[in-house]
Amino acid sequence: MTDETTDKTTDDTSGRAAVFRFPSDEELMAGPNALEADTDDDPEAQGPASARAEILVPEVPEGYRAGFACLVGRPNAGKSTLTNALVGTKVAITSGRPQTTRHNVRGVVHRDDAQLVLVDTPGLHRPRTLLGKRLNNLVRETLTDVDVIALCVPADEKVGPGDRYIARDVAELGTPVVAVVTKSDTVPRARLAAQLLAVDALGDWADIVPVSAVAGEQVDVLAEVLISHLPPSPPLYPTGEVTDEPQAVMIAELVREAALEGVRDELPHSLAVVVDEIVDPQAADHDGSAVKGAGQRLQVRVSLVVERDSQKAIIIGRGGARLKEIGVAARRGIEELVGRKVYLDLHVRTAKDWQSDPKALARLGF
Numbered sequence: 001m002t003d004e005t006t007d008k009t010t011d012d013t014s015g016r017a018a019v020f021r022f023p024s025d026e027e028l029m030a031g032p033n034a035l036e037a038d039t040d041d042d043p044e045a046q047g048p049a050s051a052r053a054e055i056l057v058p059e060v061p062e063g064y065r066a067g068f069a070c071l072v073g074r075p076n077a078g079k080s081t082l083t084n085a086l087v088g089t090k091v092a093i094t095s096g097r098p099q100t101t102r103h104n105v106r107g108v109v110h111r112d113d114a115q116l117v118l119v120d121t122p123g124l125h126r127p128r129t130l131l132g133k134r135l136n137n138l139v140r141e142t143l144t145d146v147d148v149i150a151l152c153v154p155a156d157e158k159v160g161p162g163d164r165y166i167a168r169d170v171a172e173l174g175t176p177v178v179a180v181v182t183k184s185d186t187v188p189r190a191r192l193a194a195q196l197l198a199v200d201a202l203g204d205w206a207d208i209v210p211v212s213a214v215a216g217e218q219v220d221v222l223a224e225v226l227i228s229h230l231p232p233s234p235p236l237y238p239t240g241e242v243t244d245e246p247q248a249v250m251i252a253e254l255v256r257e258a259a260l261e262g263v264r265d266e267l268p269h270s271l272a273v274v275v276d277e278i279v280d281p282q283a284a285d286h287d288g289s290a291v292k293g294a295g296q297r298l299q300v301r302v303s304l305v306v307e308r309d310s311q312k313a314i315i316i317g318r319g320g321a322r323l324k325e326i327g328v329a330a331r332r333g334i335e336e337l338v339g340r341k342v343y344l345d346l347h348v349r350t351a352k353d354w355q356s357d358p359k360a361l362a363r364l365g366f
Contacts, residue, residue, distance in 0.1 A: 060234050066115040067230035070142055071180075072170065073152035074162040075123030078182035078213060082152065083107045083120040085213035086223055091243040092120045093257035102135060102366070104142055106244050108237045114227045115235045119146060124166050129269075129355035134366055143170065148206075148229035149177045150222075155210065156186040159198045167202040176229045179205040180222060185212035248275040251334050255302050255346070258329035259315060270307040271315075272354065272364045276347075277301040297343040300334065304348045305364065307355065315348050323348065 071079040080092040080101055087107035101122045109116040121142055122135040143149060149170050153163050170177050179199045184192055192210060200208055207225045211218040237244070245253075256273040279299040281291045291299060304326075306312050316323045323346055331344045354360035 061113060064113060064232065064234065065227055065230040066117070066233040066236050067147035068117045068119055068145070069148045069150055069226045069230075070119045070121060070146040071150045071152055072121055072139060072143065072166065073123060073182075074160075074166065075125050077123065077152040077154050079120050079123070079152050080105070082180070082182055082211065082213040082219075082222075083118050085216065085219050086116070086118055087242050089242055091245065093253045102131075103249075104138065108242050109223060110239060110242075111223075111227070114230065115237065116223060116227050116230065117236055124169075125162065130358065131355040131361060131366055134361070140169070143173055143175070146175065147231060148226055149173070149175050150180045150226060151177055151205070152180045152182050153195070153199050153202075154183045155181050155192050155195045156183050159195070159202065164202060171203045176206040177203070178222075178225055178229070179203075179208045181208070181210040183212060183214075184210040184217060185215040247338070248278060250337055251275050251278070251300060252302065254333040254337065255304065255326065255330040255344075258326045258333070259304060261329070270311055270355065272305040272351075274303045274305065274364060275300065276303055292343045292345070295341055297341040298338060299343050299345070301345045302347070304346060305351050305354060306348065307351065307353055309350055312348050312350055 071083060073079055080094045083092050083105065084090050084094070084107070086109055088109075091107040092101065092105040101120060103122070105120040107118045107120065109118065119142055121139045124136055124139055125132065127133045127136055151167060151170055153159060179202070181192070181195055181199055187195070196208060196210060199205075206229065209218060209222045209225055211222050213219060243250075252273040252275050256271060259271060259273070277299070278301075279291075280286065281296045281299065291297070304315055306315060314322070315326070317325075327344050327346050330346075331342055334344065335342050351357070351360050351364075354364060
């Protein structure tokens with residue numbers, strides 16, 4: 001055995017084993033370096049024009065800023081409605097029911113001088129199920145990876161233990177925190193002033209901004225404040241892109257939003273929606289399967305999953321009337337999303353106690 005690294009190969013002419021010596025580092029460094037080779041004047045070395053790509057770097061004005069702002073707060077604090085108002089279009093579903101948001105939703109605000117990427121998070125709460133624990137963990141992981149945090153506290157509810165708990169959590173992160181008093185249009189000025197003082201007492205905030213997403217009050221002011229805490233950076237998302245949500249996820253959320261309207265309090269937490277299949281009859285690779293509805297409509301098959309058979313009956317309704325209402329409302333939103341007619345096929349199934357079943361949660365995407 002020697003210190004020299006060798007490899008044995010077979011000599012094609014004699015069949016004898018030949019010894020191949022790997023070159024040393026010094027020999028490799030002394031040889032020609034392909035990365036530094038001058039190929040500007042050699043068309044063959046550059047390859048065909050069709051194989052060369054030109055990288056276009058967008059020009060941004062001096063002082064341009066871009067970064068992430070996380071909206072955090074307890075359930076039903078108005079985070080999703082505020083996200084939509086800031087973006088200027090619907091990227092997150094909304095409902096009067098708490099804990100509507102079940103995953104991080106990104107919405108992008110485009111301006112000439114900045115790009116603000118909003119991260120709408122599930123409401124932090126005292127978890128009663130495995131799903132609740134996972135959602136809380138998701139929020140805490142997100143908070144460590146953003147440039148500024150918007151702590152949302154509704155104006156129409158007194159500051160409570162949940163708000164104080166979240167305030168302590170975010171204050172320890174070392175990230176700038178803007179306290180946002182949401183739903184400012186729902187209370188008189190005197191009560192709003194009292195709420196601003198109560199929120200101020202929760203911690204040492206970078207800024208405090210009252211805002212009404214529904215009335216559009218102070219929305220632009222909040223955007224300015226959040227952007228002021230972003231670092232100098234080129235855009236993070238292409239111009240015109242308002243969210244990076246996959247189409248199937250957005251379709252599932254629109255169906256869940258329609259299903260949450262007018263149901264009893266216990267059902268929203270027990271309802272999950274999964275897109276089973278999206279088939280485009282106009283696609284070149286369409287397998288020729290049966291197409292329902294007129295005009296080559298996009299075929300969307302969706303499952304609504306509940307935990308008990310009694311909840312299944314609520315979703316379906318008498319003679320299927322409730323499920324039909326859900327389908328009509330959801331299809332309207334889906335057609336606006338995809339820009340064409342849709343055949344929406346809804347099915348309701350039961351997965352017992354899925355919120356606390358690790359395997360069921362995995363199948364449902366949590």
